[in-house]
Amino acid sequence: MLIVKDLVAEVDGKTILNGISLTVKPGEVHAIMGPNGSGKSTLANVLAGRDGYEVKSGEVIFQGHNLLELAPEERAREGVFLAFQYPVEIPGVSNMQFLKASVDAIRKHRKLPELDAPAFMKMARDKCKDLKLNPDFLKRGVNEGFSGGEKKRNEILQMALLEPSLCLLDETDSGLDIDALQVAAEGVNALRDGKRGFVLVTHYQRLLNYIVPDYVHVLAGGRIVKSGGRELALELEEKGYSWIQ
Amino acid sequence: MSKGNEIDDLISREYEAGFVTQVESDTLPPGLNEEVIRIISGKKNEPEWMLEWRLEAYRKWQQMDIPRWAQMPHPEVDFNAISYYSSPKSKKNGPKSLDEVDPEVLATFEKLGIPLHERGKLAGVAVDAVFDSVSIGTTYKEELAKAGVIFCPISEAIKDHPELVRKYLGSVVPQQDNFYAALNSAVFSDGSFVYIPKNTRCPMELSTYFRINELNTGQFERTLIVADEGSHVSYLEGCTAPMRDENQLHAAVVELVALGDAQIKYSTVQNWYPGDANGKGGIYNFVTKRGLCAGVNSKISWTQVETGSAITWKYPSVVLRGDNSVGEFYSVALTNNFQQADTGTKMIHLGKNTKSTIVSKGISAGRSQNSYRGLVRISPRADNARNHTQCDSLLIGDRCGAHTFPYIEAKNSDSIIEHEATTSKVSDDQLFLCRQRGIDEEKAVSMIVNGFCKEVFKELPMEFAVEAGKLLEVSLEGAVG
Ligand SMILES: Nc1ncnc2c1ncn2[C@@H]1O[C@H](COP(=O)(O)OP(=O)(O)OP(=O)(O)O)[C@@H](O)[C@H]1O
Ligand SMILES: [Mg+2]
Numbered sequence: 001m002l003i004v005k006d007l008v009a010e011v012d013g014k015t016i017l018n019g020i021s022l023t024v025k026p027g028e029v030h031a032i033m034g035p036n037g038s039g040k041s042t043l044a045n046v047l048a049g050r051d052g053y054e055v056k057s058g059e060v061i062f063q064g065h066n067l068l069e070l071a072p073e074e075r076a077r078e079g080v081f082l083a084f085q086y087p088v089e090i091p092g093v094s095n096m097q098f099l100k101a102s103v104d105a106i107r108k109h110r111k112l113p114e115l116d117a118p119a120f121m122k123m124a125r126d127k128c129k130d131l132k133l134n135p136d137f138l139k140r141g142v143n144e145g146f147s148g149g150e151k152k153r154n155e156i157l158q159m160a161l162l163e164p165s166l167c168l169l170d171e172t173d174s175g176l177d178i179d180a181l182q183v184a185a186e187g188v189n190a191l192r193d194g195k196r197g198f199v200l201v202t203h204y205q206r207l208l209n210y211i212v213p214d215y216v217h218v219l220a221g222g223r224i225v226k227s228g229g230r231e232l233a234l235e236l237e238e239k240g241y242s243w244i245q
Numbered sequence: 246m247s248k249g250n251e252i253d254d255l256i257s258r259e260y261e262a263g264f265v266t267q268v269e270s271d272t273l274p275p276g277l278n279e280e281v282i283r284i285i286s287g288k289k290n291e292p293e294w295m296l297e298w299r300l301e302a303y304r305k306w307q308q309m310d311i312p313r314w315a316q317m318p319h320p321e322v323d324f325n326a327i328s329y330y331s332s333p334k335s336k337k338n339g340p341k342s343l344d345e346v347d348p349e350v351l352a353t354f355e356k357l358g359i360p361l362h363e364r365g366k367l368a369g370v371a372v373d374a375v376f377d378s379v380s381i382g383t384t385y386k387e388e389l390a391k392a393g394v395i396f397c398p399i400s401e402a403i404k405d406h407p408e409l410v411r412k413y414l415g416s417v418v419p420q421q422d423n424f425y426a427a428l429n430s431a432v433f434s435d436g437s438f439v440y441i442p443k444n445t446r447c448p449m450e451l452s453t454y455f456r457i458n459e460l461n462t463g464q465f466e467r468t469l470i471v472a473d474e475g476s477h478v479s480y481l482e483g484c485t486a487p488m489r490d491e492n493q494l495h496a497a498v499v500e501l502v503a504l505g506d507a508q509i510k511y512s513t514v515q516n517w518y519p520g521d522a523n524g525k526g527g528i529y530n531f532v533t534k535r536g537l538c539a540g541v542n543s544k545i546s547w548t549q550v551e552t553g554s555a556i557t558w559k560y561p562s563v564v565l566r567g568d569n570s571v572g573e574f575y576s577v578a579l580t581n582n583f584q585q586a587d588t589g590t591k592m593i594h595l596g597k598n599t600k601s602t603i604v605s606k607g608i609s610a611g612r613s614q615n616s617y618r619g620l621v622r623i624s625p626r627a628d629n630a631r632n633h634t635q636c637d638s639l640l641i642g643d644r645c646g647a648h649t650f651p652y653i654e655a656k657n658s659d660s661i662i663e664h665e666a667t668t669s670k671v672s673d674d675q676l677f678l679c680r681q682r683g684i685d686e687e688k689a690v691s692m693i694v695n696g697f698c699k700e701v702f703k704e705l706p707m708e709f710a711v712e713a714g715k716l717l718e719v720s721l722e723g724a725v726g
Binding site: 048089090 | 672673675677681685692695
């Protein structure tokens with residue numbers, strides 16, 4: 001569903017991604033690990049279409065579309081979802097209002113009828129329940145005054161509501177307490193229906209106990225320097241990154 | 246796609262109320278002198294005292310200078326190039342009923358969402374519609390009369406309720422208060438008069454809708470609201486004008502009087518034509534709005550959403566004379582393209598235990614300039630006075646400006662004055678979060694701006710809050726940075 005080929009990208013004239021190739025098939029979970037500053041978030045941002053990154057060469061095909069040609073909102077509507085490493089606040093805009101606008105836009109693109117307010121509210125409350133979130137979450141401003149962990153849980157809530165086909169999770173596990181980590185993992189596993197693809201950026205192999213990946217990749221210096229199965233993460237935990245190069 | 250172009254493309258607002266109504270009108274030739282004032286007064290069949298009052302104001306105005314302290318460069322207004330009276334022609338002098346009003350004029354209000362005839366009139370809101378210099382009609386008159394509430398054009402009140410008008414007109418904003426107030430006092434055309442009797446809660450929202458249509462015509466409306474002891478009223482004001490290349494002058498005066506235990510809530514959604522994307526045309530809006538909390542425990546609350554006008558010069562204020570009285574000012578001022586707004590409030594604390602709250606939200610986009618100017622004055626005998634001011638600016642793009650001028654004069658050491666100010670930008674991170682969730686950029690900006698204004702919008706009556714949100718969306722059409 002996602003084919004990344006020899007992707008090279010720059011920020012402010014500095015090459016950050018240095019020829020990345022990655023293929024995610026429907027149903028697969030790929031974990032991406034690697035030292036700080038190696039380009040993991042950059043990869044996620046480039047896939048989601050954030051401004052400020054210049055793709056110099058390579059291609060990205062998502063479900064037959066050339067993803068690099070689409071605006072960020074179009075990618076989102078096609079089913080690309082990014083859970084942010086550092087979610088921002090939007091003061092005064094309630095989570096409910098934000099989520100409704102998002103679900104409306106995506107349903108419209110899929111030519112589904114708009115959900116009326118009560119139907120949407122019910123859906124949102126149900127998802128909160130599944131994720132063991134207090135429904136008061138929905139009334140608060142988007143991430144406004146949320147704790148670090150709450151912001152991450154809010155990302156999972158958004159993912160659960162939007163039911164995207166490609167989920168990019170950038171360190172969603174960082175900052176979650178042990179129980180929240182399990183709940184978040186359940187949220188991800190609930191979406192694993194064999195059709196969706198997942199790319200999990202993480203520093204901790206512990207997450208992979210809950211969400212068992214099909215592949216683990218190590219990103220260093222803007223390149224994938226090693227790929228393996230679940231066991232690679234355990235090896236990294238034990239030995240660190242230095243032995244790879 | 247370069248950022249600069251994106252902004253230019255996106256800051257192209259559509260002004261939906263910009264159409265012109267073709268009606269035959271009765272318009273005075275441009276120019277101002279005592280004769281013109283006599284004609285205006287004559288056309289309205291005013292009593293002698295009213296004419297004298299106007300002439301007195303005119304003579305004071307001639308001695309006054311245009312205020313220049315607000316930082317708003319604009320071409321000099323030629324006060325002799327403006328016509329001071331225009332009314333759509335009707336069969337008689339002033340329409341006696343809606344049947345006599347030109348159907349084109351009724352259609353105009355209908356198109357603006359203000360149906361005046363019996364079938365369509367807005368539920369729960371009584372409307373006085375003013376077209377250029379005259380009031381076209383007022384709805385729900387009988388229902389209001391049953392409660393003893395007087396809601397009529399001020400021209401009618403001058404004839405029918407002279408004792409009230411003479412007592413209160415100019416009592417809050419004296420003729421010589423400022424240049425524009427003096428001009429208004431001399432030539433004011435129409436506007437609304439409201440009187441709420443003692444211990445009466447006005448049974449519905451009262452609303453006046455102002456429409457400038459005629460070319461080269463100034464609008465000088467005058468509104469006077471008196472809430473007698475223990476009464477309550479909520480009043481809404483709306484305004485629009487056609488798109489024209491020439492600048493048009495609007496210089497209104499609004500006076501509010503709240504006697505003991507009375508409460509007045511005055512809300513405005515101002516959407517005068519702001520000029521085009523190059524800064525051509527638009528309304529010059531020089532308005533004096535002031536409320537007097539005359540009695541003990543009285544309360545006056547101003548809420549304004551200002552999105553229109555080429556120039557806005559407006560400081561709705563409250564004089565807190567009664568002990569324990571409360572003054573509030575909630576404001577959203579949005580400027581785009583070449584608009585300039587200098588707006589804020591004055592809270593003058595005279596009585597003991599008086600309390601004021603100021604919440605100002607300024608949003609600047611395009612190349613616009615947006616200033617908050619506020620004065621909090623605590624007089625020596627205003628023991629235990631309190632003020633809280635919160636003043637937030639939001640910038641969209643990097644070619645606009647936001648300025649804050651808070652003046653504080655505290656002459657009583659008991660007083661507590663708090664001031665908070667913030668400036669923020671609609672950040673790329675916020676926009677990206679929205680877009681990553683499938684929301685397009687325009688919708689994202691309007692959502693972020695609406696969120697920023699939430700504290701003010703919640704003060705507006707329900708229907709107006711929805712209206713205001715939509716208006717922001719239109720006014721911002723794409724102003725992304
Ligand atoms: N806007 C920018 N300007 C300059 N350098 C940037 C910019 N954005 C990212 N970088 C650099 O690109 C490199 C990769 O950053 P990235 O955020 O992708 O790392 P990461 O692998 O996600 O790290 P972490 O594990 O700390 O989250 C870093 O060296 C970072 O400083
Ligand atoms: Mg990162």
